Amino acid sequence: MKKLMVMFAVLALVSTALAQPGPGGAGGRRGMGPGMFPGFGMGGGFGLLMMPEVQKELGITEQQRQQIGQLMMEQREQMQALMQQMRDATPEQRQQLMQQAMQKWDEGIGKILQPAQKSRLRELQLQAEGASALMRADVAKELNLSEEQRKKISDIIAQYRQKQMQLWQQGRGPNADRQALMQQMQQLRQQMDKELLAVLTAQQQEQWKKMQGKPFQFPRGPGMGPGMRPGGAGGPAGGGGGPREL
Numbered sequence: 001m002k003k004l005m006v007m008f009a010v011l012a013l014v015s016t017a018l019a020q021p022g023p024g025g026a027g028g029r030r031g032m033g034p035g036m037f038p039g040f041g042m043g044g045g046f047g048l049l050m051m052p053e054v055q056k057e058l059g060i061t062e063q064q065r066q067q068i069g070q071l072m073m074e075q076r077e078q079m080q081a082l083m084q085q086m087r088d089a090t091p092e093q094r095q096q097l098m099q100q101a102m103q104k105w106d107e108g109i110g111k112i113l114q115p116a117q118k119s120r121l122r123e124l125q126l127q128a129e130g131a132s133a134l135m136r137a138d139v140a141k142e143l144n145l146s147e148e149q150r151k152k153i154s155d156i157i158a159q160y161r162q163k164q165m166q167l168w169q170q171g172r173g174p175n176a177d178r179q180a181l182m183q184q185m186q187q188l189r190q191q192m193d194k195e196l197l198a199v200l201t202a203q204q205q206e207q208w209k210k211m212q213g214k215p216f217q218f219p220r221g222p223g224m225g226p227g228m229r230p231g232g233a234g235g236p237a238g239g240g241g242g243p244r245e246l
Helices: 002-018 042-049 052-058 060-086 093-112 117-135 137-142 147-170 178-198 201-212
Strands: none
Touching: 042 052, 042 117, 052 117, 060 093, 093 201, 117 137, 117 147, 117 178, 117 201, 137 201, 147 178
């Protein structure tokens, strides 16, 4: 199960690297926004569903837990084959393969969860993704974002993604201060969320808050510092304060 989670994480990282937002677009269905393991909330909240706290919040039954585990096992070989295909694929083909993998996971999870559970899971996904979820096509559509707003959001995320990469480069090495790096990432995350939310109208900001539902406190994961999704302090306060990379 852990091995499959790593596969999904690697695929998400590869997809994000290839899916830099272009001008004027809110990207694909999962517009990979800033976040530790960007897209780890992909595929029906894959990463979130592995958290006992989230399972409790959703009221996952033992039968559902077993079904989710079985679904993961069934997809293991598919993930291995997908990673092999992505090595020789073009960026466009890799993006398509990744979307197909996420769709299959969505379909599988959709057959396991009850409607209320799926609705709450989506709220938790939006909380975990923070304001970078504004890049998602479904979110942009629900908020009725204009083309001008979508372009501004795309530009802001591209700008902060570059800043984040620079921080990661500076923080590499055996003598790197990981705690200081996490604090810098948190500050960068908060700055980005503030700029992204400023693009929305007052009505859209209110709608965005409603879309996230009741605030949820995400657990801190091993090696995940403050502001690193999904291991930091969660909650949709302004769409920011939680876990995840930029």
